[in-house]
Amino acid sequence: MGGRDATMVLLDENGIRCDGRKVDEPRRIMIKAGGLKNADGSAYIEFGDNKILVGVFGPRDVHPKHMSNTDTGILRVRYHMEPFSVGERKNPAPSRREIEISKVIKEALEPAVMLEKFPRTAVDVFIEVLQADGGTRCAALSAASVALADAGIPMRDMVAACASGKVADTIVLDVNNEEDQAGQADMPIGYMPSLEKITLLQLDGVLTPEEYKKCVDVGVQGCKIVYDIQKKALKDKYFGKGDD
Ligand code: ADP
Numbered sequence: 001m002g003g004r005d006a007t008m009v010l011l012d013e014n015g016i017r018c019d020g021r022k023v024d025e026p027r028r029i030m031i032k033a034g035g036l037k038n039a040d041g042s043a044y045i046e047f048g049d050n051k052i053l054v055g056v057f058g059p060r061d062v063h064p065k066h067m068s069n070t071d072t073g074i075l076r077v078r079y080h081m082e083p084f085s086v087g088e089r090k091n092p093a094p095s096r097r098e099i100e101i102s103k104v105i106k107e108a109l110e111p112a113v114m115l116e117k118f119p120r121t122a123v124d125v126f127i128e129v130l131q132a133d134g135g136t137r138c139a140a141l142s143a144a145s146v147a148l149a150d151a152g153i154p155m156r157d158m159v160a161a162c163a164s165g166k167v168a169d170t171i172v173l174d175v176n177n178e179e180d181q182a183g184q185a186d187m188p189i190g191y192m193p194s195l196e197k198i199t200l201l202q203l204d205g206v207l208t209p210e211e212y213k214k215c216v217d218v219g220v221q222g223c224k225i226v227y228d229i230q231k232k233a234l235k236d237k238y239f240g241k242g243d244d
Contacts, residue, residue: 008178008182010167010168010178010179010182010183011023011167011168011170011172015170017167017172017176017179018176018178018179019048019176019178021174023170023171023172023173024172024173024218024221025173025174026162026173026174026222026225026226027047027048027049027174027176028046028047028048029045029046029047029048029225029226029229030045030046030229031043031044031045031046031142031143031146031229031230031232031233032044032045032233032236032237033146033147033149033150033233033234033236033237033238034150034237035053036053036055038055039055039056039057039147039151040056040057040058040151040152041055041056041147041148041149041150041151041152041153042054042055042056042147042150042151043143043144043146043147043150043233044143045139045140045142045143045146047135047138047139047142048133048134048135048174048176049131049133049177050129050131050132050133050134050135050136050139051129051130051131052127052128052129052130052136052139052140052143053127053128053130053143054125054126054127054128054140054143054144054146054147055125055126055128055147056123056124056125056126056144056147056148056150056151056153057123057124057126057151058073058118058121058122058123058124058151058153059073059118059121059122059123059153060121060122060123060124061120061121061122062074062120062121062122067122068120068121068122069119069120070119070120071116071119072115072116072119073113073115073116073117073118073119073120073121073122073123074115074121074122074123075106075109075110075113075115075122075123075125076106076122076123076124076125077102077103077105077106077109077124077125077127077144078102078124078125078126078127079098079101079102079105079127079129079136079137079140080094080098080126080127080128080129081095081098081129081132081136082128082129082130084130085129085130085131085132086132101136101137101140102127104137104200104202105125105127105137105140105141105144105200106125107199107200108141108159108161108190108199108200109125109141109144109145109148109159109199110199111156111192111197111199112145112148112155112156112157112158112159112192112199113148113153113154113155113156114153114154114155114156117154123148123151123153125144125147125148127140127143127144132177133176133177134175134176134177134178134179134180135162135163135174135175135176135177135180135188137161137188137200138161138162138163138188138189138190138226139161141159141161141190141200142159142160142161142162142226142230144159145158145159145160145230146158146230146233146234149234150234150237156192156195157192157193157194157195157197158192158227158230158231159190159191159192159199159200160190160191160192160193160223160224160226160227160230161188161189161190161191161200161223161226162174162188162189162219162222162223162225162226163175163186163187163188163189163219163222164187164189164215164216164218164219164222165179165180165183165184165185165186165187165205165215166183166184166185166205166207166211166215167179167182167183167184168183169184171211171214171215171218172218173218173219173221173222174222183205184205184206185203185204185205185206185207185211185215186203186204186205187201187202187203187204187205187207187215187216187219188200188201188202188219189201189216189219189220189222189223190223191219191220191223191224191227193223193224193227198216198220201216203215
């Protein structure tokens, strides 16, 4: 799957990872709020080599009507990977993985969105993964939060997301694609920093109770880094460069 060579060292004697990062260093993160003229809100994220575009539509009428809820709004999320987003062409049919990631992102966003403010309506979040390189669910969740805020959807907080994991017996921040495949554990975390609440936590791999705690702490620190970049993206659009 487009990995580097098989003899690749995941962590060298100086504590440097296969892509040159330190154990507590995230990949380069860039977020842009807005950009899609026909969406109510949008965002684009580059998280290392991940490139993801998110469009938000609504609140709007629900069709079919029986899916609506008289007491509250509903959130619908579609995570979709372009066939060209990975080295080997991905089958364009929706995969079980895309259905699972759509569900976990929806459930991670729900505690943040004030759905009770718009009963009978739906907010739709469309996530298009243009390029994938490990950690797309976290990058997509972070971008979706910015797109929801850009759409003016009332929110309690933004969800910032980042993974931690275990590589060469060491807990590291922001697992990349090679580390995900050759490493020992991967823990994607979604976190609302102002409310100090975790809304997404998955774990692939085996950790001791101490490692588990450390992984959560390291991941939450990563989410705080992402949160500052999310806020900057919104400030740049609404108070700064203002190019759209
Ligand atoms: P996440 O992207 O959230 O880390 P996974 O752990 O399921 O989710 O996937 C890890 C990585 O594997 C993806 O980011 C992507 O780079 C790669 N990948 C996922 N699905 C495919 C696929 N069908 N073909 C090739 N690579 C894939």
